[in-house]
Amino acid sequence: MPPARRSxxxxxxxxxxxxxxxxxxLTRFLPYRLSVLANTVSHTLAKLYExxxxxxxxxxxxxxxxxxxxxxxxxxxxQRTAMDKVQxxxxxxxxxxxxxxxxxSGDTDRRKALLTLxxxxxxxxxxxxxxxxxxxxxxxxxxxxxxxxxxDTLLSKLQARADQLAARPAPVAAQVEPVEE
Amino acid sequence: MPPARRSxxxxxxxxxxxxxxxxxxLTRFLPYRLSVLANTVSHTLAKLYExxxxxxxxxxxxxxxxxxxxxxxxxxxxQRTAMDKVQxxxxxxxxxxxxxxxxxSGDTDRRKALLTLxxxxxxxxxxxxxxxxxxxxxxxxxxxxxxxxxxDTLLSKLQARADQLAARPAPVAAQVEPVEE
DNA sequence: CCATTTTAGTTTCGTTTGAAACTGTTGCAA
DNA sequence: TTGCAACAGTTTCAAACGAAACTAAAATGG
Numbered sequence: 001m002p003p004a005r006r007s008x009x010x011x012x013x014x015x016x017x018x019x020x021x022x023x024x025x026l027t028r029f030l031p032y033r034l035s036v037l038a039n040t041v042s043h044t045l046a047k048l049y050e051x052x053x054x055x056x057x058x059x060x061x062x063x064x065x066x067x068x069x070x071x072x073x074x075x076x077x078x079q080r081t082a083m084d085k086v087q088x089x090x091x092x093x094x095x096x097x098x099x100x101x102x103x104x105s106g107d108t109d110r111r112k113a114l115l116t117l118x119x120x121x122x123x124x125x126x127x128x129x130x131x132x133x134x135x136x137x138x139x140x141x142x143x144x145x146x147x148x149x150x151x152d153t154l155l156s157k158l159q160a161r162a163d164q165l166a167a168r169p170a171p172v173a174a175q176v177e178p179v180e181e
Numbered sequence: 182m183p184p185a186r187r188s189x190x191x192x193x194x195x196x197x198x199x200x201x202x203x204x205x206x207l208t209r210f211l212p213y214r215l216s217v218l219a220n221t222v223s224h225t226l227a228k229l230y231e232x233x234x235x236x237x238x239x240x241x242x243x244x245x246x247x248x249x250x251x252x253x254x255x256x257x258x259x260q261r262t263a264m265d266k267v268q269x270x271x272x273x274x275x276x277x278x279x280x281x282x283x284x285x286s287g288d289t290d291r292r293k294a295l296l297t298l299x300x301x302x303x304x305x306x307x308x309x310x311x312x313x314x315x316x317x318x319x320x321x322x323x324x325x326x327x328x329x330x331x332x333d334t335l336l337s338k339l340q341a342r343a344d345q346l347a348a349r350p351a352p353v354a355a356q357v358e359p360v361e362e
Numbered sequence: 363c364c365a366t367t368t369t370a371g372t373t374t375c376g377t378t379t380g381a382a383a384c385t386g387t388t389g390c391a392a
Numbered sequence: 393t394t395g396c397a398a399c400a401g402t403t404t405c406a407a408a409c410g411a412a413a414c415t416a417a418a419a420t421g422g
Binding site for chain 2: 022023024026029031032033034035036037038039040041042043044045061064065067068080081082129130132133135136138139140141142143147150151153154155157158159160161162163165166
């Protein structure tokens with residue numbers, strides 16, 4: 001069932017009486033729901049990774065993109081994992097310490113370091129991928145086949161829109177001085 | 182279109198050759214997609230809140246649940262916002278500093294503090310709710326009416342399942358010693 | 363060529379986080 | 393009662409984070 005939509009009456013700015021302010025219920029607020037769901041899922045998975053392999057989510061992501069045996073630069077990893085370069089840099093230095101990754105500076109461009117997984121990391125990859133996919137399956141088991149396809153579509157559309165809105169410069173017009181009582 | 186499902190061949194544990202390991206593409210991996218989407222959305226919204234009102238997401242959530250003018254304890258807030266008590270405690274102390282919240286210790290139970298928004302915070306509530314709903318609308322504008330209903334259903338089902346899986350005790354059987362090369 | 367800008371990645375710094383320990387209060391039970 | 397467990401909330405400490413400054417190498421262009 002479509003959620004009952006709240007009415008959006010104009011709000012009087014100084015109202016201490018909450019009566020005419022449109023209500024917002026967090027539990028029906030999309031950003032909140034997404035955040036809670038993503039959190040639950042990530043957290044569960046992170047505990048699994050941590051317990052079994054002692055790695056964090058950033059490290060797992062790097063293993064995931066390099067798991068095919070490819071070699072790439074930190075920048076490429078950042079793009080593919082949607083992490084920023086600082087996060088990638090730190091994860092890589094942790095992985096160097098635990099010899100999960102190999103770094104050799106590029107031949108043609110000495111700024112770019114070529115990164116490859118070590119056999120140790122590849123062994124983790126081989127074990128962690130089935131684990132991750134199993135967990136994903138367990139979650140999506142809550143859905144019918146049709147619903148899984150819907151989910152795929154919806155997530156893509158929402159991400160595209162969210163990206164678009166995120167890229168939009170801050171609404172300058174609404175820039176007013178902070179609220180005072 | 183339903184995402185092409187990856188085959189799940191058995192993996193040889195020590196394989197340094199990546200050939201027979203089931204592939205995992207982050208961009209199709211549900212936990213990753215959820216995390217990126219939730220992140221994009223939260224981040225965009227957080228910047229809006231911060232710019233306009235100088236508040237963080239935890240503070241916004243507290244304002245959201247107390248915005249009706251109700252009074253409740255920190256514990257209740259924690260439940261309703263899905264934040265843990267530490268996060269709530271810290272947000273409240275920030276809000277006390279900026280006089281967004283009022284705390285009076287309970288009469289019958291002096292452990293529980295009764296929390297209420299100040300008029301200043303209610304004014305923020307009145308302004309922020311339309312902003313938040315507008316952003317939500319902008320995001321969901323990417324979807325048809327049908328799709329919005331689907332989204333509601335899917336998120337509820339996924340959250341229920343994720344909660345269930347999170348509550349499940351860690352798979353003890355899989356507890357093996359860390360991977361060594 | 364040399365000076366400037368751009369790019370790749372790292373470091374730093376102040377803040378936020380999460381887990382665990384802690385304080386104070388209430389409820390329960392011998 | 394008083395002694396102990398459970399509860400509400402806070403503090404502490406170490407790890408993780410993000411933004412911005414920084415270093416080093418390549419590309420640009422006058």
